[in-house]
Amino acid sequence: MCGIAGMFSVKPMHPEDGYTLSRMLKTIEHRGPDGEGSYVDAGRGLAMGHTRLSIIDLNTGEQPIHNKDKSLSLTVNGEFYDFKKYRSHAMAEGDRFSCKSDSEIALTLYRKYGKAFVEHLRGEFAFALYDREKDEMLFVRDRFGIRPLFYYNSGETLVYGSEVKAILAHPDVPKRLSRKAALHQLMQTIKPGTSAFEDIVAVEPGHMMVVRKRNGKLETSTRKYWDMNFPEVDARDDMMSEEDHVEKVREKLIESVIFRLEADVPVGCYLSGGIDSCSILGLATGAMQSPVKAFTISFDDDKYDEAHIAKEMSDSMQADQEQINLKAEDLYGDNFIKTVWHAERTFYNTLGVAKYLMSKRVRECGYKTVVTGEGADELFGGYPAFKRDMFLYGLDSERPEERARLQGLLDESNKLFKGAILAENQLKHSAFEELCGFTPSWIQPWMATLELAKPLLSDEAQEEIGDYDPIEGIASKIDPKMLMNRHALDKAQYTWSKCQLEGQILNWGGDRVDMANSMESRPAFLDHHLAEVAMQVPANLRVKGNIEKWVLREAVKGVLPEVLYKREKFAFMAPPAHTSPDKQAKVNELIERFLNPDALRRSELLSPKRTAQFLEDYRKDKDPISLTRKDTLLNHLLCLQILSETFVENPVVSP
Template sequence: MCGIAGLWSPHYDDQTKAHTEKMADTLYHRGPDGRGFLHDPENGLAMIHTRLSIIGLNSGTQPIHGREDDGTAHLKLTVNGEFYDYKRIRGLLRTDGYWFNTRSDSEIAMKLYDKHGLDFVHHLRGEFAFALFDEAKQQLIIVRDRFGIRPLYYHKGDKGFFWASEIKAMLAHPDVPRNVCPKAQLHQMMQVMVPGMTLFEDIHALKPGHMLIVSRKGDDFEVEERRYWDAEFPLDGQHDDLSDEEHIENVRRALVESITLRLEADVPVACYLSGGIDSCSIIGMAAAIQQSPVKAFTISFDDDRYDEAHIATEMAEMVGADQDILKLKATDLYGENFEKAVYYSERTFYNTLGVAKMLMSEHVRKVGYKVVITGEGSDELFGGYAQFKADYFLHDPAYAQTAAGEDMKKRNAIFSGSVLAEKQISHPAFEEVMGFTPSWIQPWMLVLERVKPLLSDEFKARLGDYDPVAAIAYSLDRSMLDGRHVLDKVQYSWIKTMLEGQILNWGGDRVDMANSLESRPAFLDHHVAELALRIPPHVRIRDGIEKWVVREAMKHVLPEVLYKREKFAFMAPPAHTDAEKTAEINKLIEKWLSSEEIAEHGIFDEAKLRQSIEDYRKSDDHAQNTRKDIILNHAIALHAIDELL
């Protein structure tokens, strides 16, 4: 795990080295164990690497240079992330005559590229973002993993092509403009981004499962975007026709392999442990695989309605794990910690869970761990979210259990106003693209409804007739939706938007790497994913039980209370639920939503925003106050982010 950045420019000059040092400085948190540079004035190229040493502790310096003796001297490489099963691949490459300069996993990408050309990405397994320069072809290839677990951004402008693990590294270079995009600000206010969009105009996120092939054309660069993988569900009725027992055993086998690979490192590996099935399954399997106590880290909130630590403790005791519980108070989630989470995430967030996870990563590093295995991705692949079940109940004629859907909403009433909408709404663009408006986006459409009246006339004029919900819907690939089952459509639309933009961003890599901690989501191994995509919907959700096949596959390692428990969204208590939290968010409001800040940024109509805040302070409607909490979190962060980056 590391940070990477670089530039390829016809304007390479005497200041380039100083600029790249500043770029590297912004990525120190991603790689405090060392930094490396390639400066190639002849080609106008600079490559930057900040290292977090996990594998090959004493021989993993980057950028990695190819070798004359195996014909790869024209290649240069920087990698952020992990390639799994690399020892087997290195062995195969050696038989083909390739030699290695390091003992790290990263170097296999260079040799596989030389052997297979651009098809080399299909041989890579793991969580990664990397840049590979081919001097002979005058091409730069940047690649991001299949789900976007590791971040990677780029900018093409008059001064050249720039890339980096985080936007702040590019903004450290004077030739990269920092023009804030009003459309992106609106998307962040409603929580959902269009794939590839960032807060800044002309700075793009490389989409998951994509590569860019950048070719030099005189003093300009030609950029080709190529998708090499997607979460492709089979057509409805063409899922794997296997017995329940076969599905269960296949899932169990795939997860054992994925977790085994992610336990490999030259430093100790721990696990995150919440009260959910996913992290509990991982720690149960990890304990069985390594046959020794696993270090488990758990977050505990000071609100019993949101706290799952007691279930996590039951799991830890069951497998003999060494559990470490971080107890967080209201005051921990706001103030300077809130601002730090915004800085590292480079985007707004609706809930302070990201702040909590950032504090957990800080604690894990202080205890002495650099790597944790996490449970992200299981809900996306196996139908775990309440919103997914809601659409299954509503839109599958064969299932048609609307009463069950209403019961589910009652049991999850605490999340009304955040991840669950309190009323059904629709949008014509989603009706056109998917045949219905998925339940997962409806809460954010309701947020948008409440945001629009708060916007200033100037800001609305900059937006024109832009429709963010339509932009999200039309960003989805119709060929991956047409002819699919309703559950597959919902899961696909979430995977392409919220998984990468939320779960893996301010809920994953960005707040973990804020403290130089590598997180490894075992469920997002693409071998596990490709298996899950082929499992029939009624095996993923059975009789209203979400992730049924995972429950059955992990039944032998789960306590009974967890095996039978319905999915409970993991989130921090909203500000309005506690007087101390309310006091803390009021301090942020005073600092970041002052008259001066509102005037400077020009997003909000001050009178309307003030009235909205006053109404919020007087209300006792949980759903509406939860939504106001969301809007305030976003508004505070939008003002803060421009000054923090």
């Protein structure tokens, strides 16, 4: 795991560009404190940099990596699994390798298959590859967007980096928060392929971007090499039995976990009270034939805390469990600010801060790598919003009274999270109605938040945005071909995965807060071989009656305690600020610093008057659903102001 940054220009590099590259790498040294490398070809306008976190091949493997005649140069952030198979095949054909790193197989595969080489790569990765003969750069991102990759293109120079802060370190890149993006940030759901910053965009998951020089300008072309392709309703294989589906899921999940245990350093596991991380711990223990180090977060509110269930799983596996107990003073203050700086986006819940502190504890315990459970809900229909859409639109054969019964059970078990992950009332938007035939339940709470958020923007920001509709903007980035003739549950899972998986789960819930402390997380469920099996599972085996992730439960039944096997999905969230006086006191300190009138006037993003009124209404509110929604918006307001201060007004190299 590492960080990459660099430049590609139609103009030759100047001597100071080498210093610029060094500044860029300095901003992401947390991604790779074990080494730094760079390669500059001034005449060709090329500068490639790399910061290294050594996990495989500790003694060699420095980057950039070149082939023998330097016609190809490569920098990689991430891991390629099953790389030993490709190395063996290549060596049998006469190829030689300069190191034992997994990264080098990308060069071998590129020489053999050309641009089709990406289809042979398995893992989580974002990388830059320069082809000297063609004088072109390739930028590739893994299928789900587990590893980040951003760029800014002036037309003559493209500046890229694993994190936006590396790009902002270039003197020619404007440092400005996008007003449209600010609205997305406040409502939680960002437009796929964008960042919070003006003209800085992301290479999208499952995409390759090729950059060439033509007529004094940089020409870019992008192609999608992979997507979550659910079968059309009338094209599913009905010959497979329930047992067949369970066995295929089990087989591919075990294979994925085994690959992610490959490292030259110790590998641990994140462990919460859900079946996802618990199944990972169970399978990892079986694969290693020895106890595994497990890391668990505990909150000071019994309604949100799952540590007692995680301990039951840990005890059953005889794991060496490390538990971090978090209170209000941990989740706010400097830790909140640092998490925003690393995430480079806003977040609705301090779970991101908790994950930041957890990765810090992992490193303190001497671990650089953990296997995690992210992605199971996306593949197997685990979120409450998915169940709601299944009950509303995916149970054609069920009687209305049975649908109503299931809906009632869902609403009762998720009362705690209404206003955040479930809307209390059904909402519709024409863009999604046209796209899906319904408005997915997962976006509805953020549509309600949008109604609160948009008036809080400053008059200048609202004028700049004009009549821009962020919901329509999100829908416009989703490929309608992938939704045609699909089941309602497929549509819900697909649209969520295109938006919230990359922009939330894998950002401030994953890579960005883990790598903040130089710690690599490996989400075993997000293996595309497992995903392709999961997408073949019929909807009624993903959500069976009132049981979400049924096929996964059956696949891992043998390693789960009974309480976990039977337990309904419980959203993993930190207690919101309104749930205790000490959290209210800590969040008030952030309010006084970042939401005071002077700070709001400096950022020019929010209206001081309307924000003050929102805060007054928030402090008077007693309704738990309304407070939950306002808590999410309050977090976004604070984060947006922190982004402005630390990246625009007074940029810092580290928080």
